[in-house]
Amino acid sequence: MALASFNAMKKSRDNRAGWVSVHKAAKELGVSVPTVRSWISKGRLEGKVAPVVRKHMLINPASFENAFKVECRWCKKVFTAKHPEIAEYCCRSHQILGTQKKRRRQK
Ligand SMILES: [Zn+2]
Secondary structure, three states: OOHHHHHHHHHHHHHHOOOOOHHHHHHHHOOOHHHHHHHHHOOOOOOOOOOOOOOOOOOOHHHHHHOOEEEOOOOOOEEEOOOOOOOOOOOHHHHHHHHHHHHHHHO
């Protein structure tokens, strides 16, 4: 790692150090969390938006059944494939027909 980027990283960590969460501030001040937020908006407390450390996604289980579906390039039939990202044809014969067509086009 370059020294400059390392120093920048260290600096950003130092900036975060010393800052406390809204919950911790509320506890230390003996007030409620909404009060802390209110005091930030009123300028009574200095607050900043915390950097997002990690985002995680949520998957809708209703989309599970469509995840393996592929449309055959030859007959346009929608079929279920074990490896949907590489599957192109619903069956071997359509694959042969499809690749022949592709080859003919190339000539
Ligand atoms: Zn097909």
